[in-house]
């Protein structure tokens with residue numbers, strides 16, 4: 001396993017150990033390449049504790065993960081209150097604002113984050129930044145209804161100050177990426193001075209007609225776990241506290 005995968009696993013295992021408690025019955029499972037380690041660790045909690053638990057996916061990928069792991073599947077319309085949701089992030093700032101939607105799942109991810117009593121982020125150290133847009137430069141993911149995409153792009157270019165905003169194109173399909181909800185995704189990069197205050201830009205984008213959801217999650221998480229290259233884990237908390245879990249104390253090392 002390469003160092004980045006190890007860092008993802010470390011973050012996921014530590015977060016599960018600290019936040020997925022035996023009494024939790026309804027658990028939200030996010031999307032991306034870090035989340036499989038979340039599911040792996042939950043499975044390791046054993047069949048007795050997982051019996052009767054319901055797992056809510058944020059999209060096609062996490063639904064497959066839940067089903068393949070033999071865990072109970074539910075949906076957020078049946079369970080609008082979730083004990084804990086764990087999810088990855090494209091970048092997280094020091095106030096626990098984050099960019100999500102690199103996998104085009106941010107609409108469902110935000111619904112599950114909001115539905116959760118506790119929302120936890122898991123990521124490798126590359127995602128731990130002072131300001132959003134530092135390493136993840138492709139821009140803020142914006143889910144839009146297909147027929148409105150050109151108008152939303154125009155507004156982003158000329159009104160909201162993102163002249164390089166583009167429609168996300170598929171890689172192994174001709175045409176645009178289509179989300180699990182049948183919508184398109186725009187990636188809109190903003191200058192540093194705008195990303196310093198992500199709530200304001202999120203609210204402005206959300207006001208554009210045709211926008212379904214914006215991949216900026218502002219202060220929604222209780223904690224963010226970052227696996228580091230040296231085997232340690234950095235934990236950032238909503239109240240600004242930062243803990244360092246040493247390599248020898250971290251699970252899976």
Ligand SMILES: O=C(CO)[C@H](O)[C@H](O)COP(=O)(O)O
Nearest residue numbers: 032033034088101102103105
């Ligand atoms: O927001 C997401 C998908 O929409 C993912 O959580 C985000 O892209 C992080 O993924 P990874 O764990 O692969 O870095």
